[in-house]
Amino acid sequence: xxxxxxxxxxxxxxxxxxxxxxxxxxxxxxxxxxxxxxxxxxxxxxxxxxxxxxxxxxxxxxxxxxxxxxxxxxxxxxxxxxxxxxxxxxxxxxxxxxxxxxxxxxxxxxxxxxxxxxxxxxxxxxxxxxxxxxxxxxxxxxxxxxxxxxxxxxxxxxxxxxxxxxxxxxxxxxxxxxxxxxxxxxxxxxxxxxxxxxxxxxxxxxxxxxxxxxxxxxxxxxxxxxxxxxxxxxxxxxxxxxxxxxxxxxxxxxxxxxxxxxxxxxxxxxxxxxxxxxxxxxxxxxxxxxxxxxxxxxxxxxxxxxxxxxxxxxxxxxxxxxxxxxxxxxxxxxxxxxxxxxxxxxxxxxxxxxxxxxxxxxxxx
Amino acid sequence: xxxxxxxxxxxxxxxxxxxxxxxxxxxxxxxxxxxxxxxxxxxxxxxxxxxxxxxxxxxxxxxxxxxxxxxxxxxxxxxxxxxxxxxxxxxxxxxxxxxxxxxxxxxxxxxxxxxxxxxxxxxxxxxxxxxxxxxxxxxxxxxxxxxxxxxxxxxxxxxxxxxxxxxxxxxxxxxxxxxxxxxxxxxxxxxxxxxxxxxxxxxxxxxxxxxxxxxxxxxxxxxxxxxxxxxxxxxxxxxxxxxxxxxxxxxxxxxxxxxxxxxxxxxxxxxxxxxxxxxxxxxxxxxxxxxxxxxxxxxxxxxxxxxxx
Ligand SMILES: Nc1ncnc2c1ncn2[C@@H]1O[C@H](COP(=O)(O)OP(=O)(O)O)[C@@H](O)[C@H]1O
Ligand SMILES: [Mg+2]
Numbered sequence: 001x002x003x004x005x006x007x008x009x010x011x012x013x014x015x016x017x018x019x020x021x022x023x024x025x026x027x028x029x030x031x032x033x034x035x036x037x038x039x040x041x042x043x044x045x046x047x048x049x050x051x052x053x054x055x056x057x058x059x060x061x062x063x064x065x066x067x068x069x070x071x072x073x074x075x076x077x078x079x080x081x082x083x084x085x086x087x088x089x090x091x092x093x094x095x096x097x098x099x100x101x102x103x104x105x106x107x108x109x110x111x112x113x114x115x116x117x118x119x120x121x122x123x124x125x126x127x128x129x130x131x132x133x134x135x136x137x138x139x140x141x142x143x144x145x146x147x148x149x150x151x152x153x154x155x156x157x158x159x160x161x162x163x164x165x166x167x168x169x170x171x172x173x174x175x176x177x178x179x180x181x182x183x184x185x186x187x188x189x190x191x192x193x194x195x196x197x198x199x200x201x202x203x204x205x206x207x208x209x210x211x212x213x214x215x216x217x218x219x220x221x222x223x224x225x226x227x228x229x230x231x232x233x234x235x236x237x238x239x240x241x242x243x244x245x246x247x248x249x250x251x252x253x254x255x256x257x258x259x260x261x262x263x264x265x266x267x268x269x270x271x272x273x274x275x276x277x278x279x280x281x282x283x284x285x286x287x288x289x290x291x292x293x294x295x296x297x298x299x300x301x302x303x304x305x306x307x308x309x310x311x312x313x314x315x316x317x318x319x320x321x322x323x324x325x326x327x328x329x330x331x332x333x334x335x336x337x338x339x340x341x342x343x344x345x346x347x348x349x350x351x352x353x354x355x356x357x358x359x360x361x362x363x364x365x
Numbered sequence: 366x367x368x369x370x371x372x373x374x375x376x377x378x379x380x381x382x383x384x385x386x387x388x389x390x391x392x393x394x395x396x397x398x399x400x401x402x403x404x405x406x407x408x409x410x411x412x413x414x415x416x417x418x419x420x421x422x423x424x425x426x427x428x429x430x431x432x433x434x435x436x437x438x439x440x441x442x443x444x445x446x447x448x449x450x451x452x453x454x455x456x457x458x459x460x461x462x463x464x465x466x467x468x469x470x471x472x473x474x475x476x477x478x479x480x481x482x483x484x485x486x487x488x489x490x491x492x493x494x495x496x497x498x499x500x501x502x503x504x505x506x507x508x509x510x511x512x513x514x515x516x517x518x519x520x521x522x523x524x525x526x527x528x529x530x531x532x533x534x535x536x537x538x539x540x541x542x543x544x545x546x547x548x549x550x551x552x553x554x555x556x557x558x559x560x561x562x563x564x565x566x567x568x569x570x571x572x573x574x575x576x577x578x579x580x581x582x583x584x585x586x587x588x589x590x591x592x593x594x595x596x597x598x599x600x601x602x603x604x605x606x607x608x609x610x611x612x613x614x615x616x617x618x619x620x621x622x623x624x625x626x627x628x629x630x631x632x633x634x635x636x637x638x639x640x641x642x643x644x645x646x647x648x649x650x651x652x653x654x655x656x657x658x659x660x661x662x663x664x665x666x667x668x669x670x671x672x673x674x
């Protein structure tokens with residue numbers, strides 16, 4: 001089965017460059033999620049792989065095959081589109097059947113595959129309906145079915161869940177994940193939704209501005225963001241990012257930000273930072289200690305007035321005034337009711353969870 | 366909530382439980398709508414009065430026509446004028462009625478319909494959904510062609526068609542009709558197909574990738590509305606055409622409109638008004654019939670974004 005490789009891909013529309021010298025390798029059986037904000041070139045990259053767009057320069061290989069100049073139908077892959085793109089005049093069965101239009105297989109095998117895909121996706125009772133008679137979730141299943149019948153090793157999904165409501169989205173997320181486990185195929189999945197990416201992916205490629213910002217497992221991306229973009233993009237509520245300065249002297253490294261000193265003595269710097277180097281410190285809201293409780297390994301403690309609080313059922317966030325901005329800190333929802341606007345809260349932050357970035361290049365230090 | 370209520374809900378309905386507390390009064394007829402009704406009545410009369418005269422006259426005998434009371438109802442009522450218009454009316458020296466022209470028009474209509482719609486739909490499909498080299502230049506040329514009046518290219522076309530040995534034949538007229546309609550119809554089809562979602566075409570490229578298979582299996586079945594619109598436009602314009610039939614039709618191959626004109630012009634003795642009226646109505650029946658049968662779809666087709674841009 002295929003290993004997908006993009007080598008030095010460039011894509012331009014007229015004079016606008018959308019993808020710049022992009023390299024990416026996807027291993028066999030991987031569930032790769034291309035994650036990034038709208039307009040960063042995810043769909044373009046996926047369409048290049050599908051063959052729906054031509055690269056301006058570069059090479060795409062699937063397995064040992066150079067597919068850069070092949071027609072979409074000859075690339076041995078299947079795609080599920082954001083709008084489902086079902087053929088409106090065909091029945092569900094007709095849609096699945098047309099999915100096999102380019103394959104030379106006999107009628108009995110076609111029927112067998114349709115039955116198999118329909119059973120797998122539980123759309124058997126819908127086979128004789130037209131797409132207009134289906135709900136959004138059912139259409140989504142049919143669209144996946146049309147890809148499944150092809151029995152290829154590589155599936156492409158372009159934001160397949162973004163037209164569904166929240167509950168269905170959660171269901172379909174699990175189901176696509178299950179399909180991946182059962183079929184053991186390679187999946188390239190485009191989304192701008194980090195929850196989808198974190199829950200489904202075995203690897204994530206975070207994209208911005210036509211460049212892959214970081215490529216790694218969901219855990220790596222979450223716990224060791226390579227630069228400021230990834231740090232700010234992954235996590236909800238977003239990571240607190242604060243400008244500060246390094247103080248490096250007398251054998252201890254600390255960061256000074258707006259009157260608070262953070263001990264970075266145990267931070268794994270790639271190279272020793274210079275004294276006075278401008279930095280950006282990243283603190284995830286969910287890593288703050290409980291209010292009033294001093295952590296043993298605290299890097300520093302913030303004593304800040306509450307600006308406002310936010311509860312989302314099982315979770316709660318306090319927004320604390322810090323300098324001329326706000327810092328978000330996760331607070332136990334049982335406790336958050338105690339805090340009024342203006343109350344001062346003491347929260348400390350553990351050493352091991354601090355992220356430090358170079359203020360100029362944005363790269364992780 | 367009862368079981369019945371639940372099933373209603375599912376169908377998207379909410380059961381009514383009591384009368385509304387603040388019912389709204391139905392609006393009365395305003396001065397403005399009276400003005401509109403008067404205006405529309407005058408407009409309708411503008412078309413209806415001549416139509417009334419044509420229809421009543423066609424059912425009258427020549428004796429009654431000679432009396433000169435054009436608004437009177439036919440007495441006695443007779444279909445003689447219709448029969449003679451169809452069967453024996455003289456156009457020039459031949460007295461075979463309109464039926465020759467009717468069958469000629471039919472023989473012109475079908476080949477040119479099939480030819481023009483087949484060619485222009487495939488061309489429109491290619492221009493809209495496939496990467497055709499020079500597509501924009503080609504479109505521009507088509508656009509220009511669609512606005513060249515027939516009169517300008519009439520003489521060259523006659524020379525061309527006599528060179529091809531089709532001048533004066535039914536086929537000649539049919540082909541010229543098809544060719545002249547091509548630019549406009551291609552633009553119509555192209556615009557319609559541009560409205561087909563990009564992702565459907567992408568899916569078709571991944572599933573099949575075959576130009577003809579995608580056209581026949583996916584695109585053509587989605588073209589119902591626009592086909593109806595084009596069909597009506599073409600049938601009416603071919604059937605009602607006079608100039609092309611007159612210049613390209615030979616003796617015995619003229620379409621119904623030309624025969625009608627000849628019948629009206631050819632008078633021996635007094636003008637047979639009843640026969641002329643019947644002949645005119647006979648000629649108008651086929652397009653009217655098409656409007657009545659397909660008219661509903663025509664409106665649907667237009668509102669579905671068929672004729673736009
Ligand atoms: N056909 C096109 N012509 C010009 N620019 C385009 C075209 N398609 C996409 N783009 C541009 O390329 C960029 C990336 O688009 P896309 O891959 O669709 O983004 P994403 O899927 O990540 O939201 C966008 O800035 C978009 O404006
Ligand atoms: Mg996209």
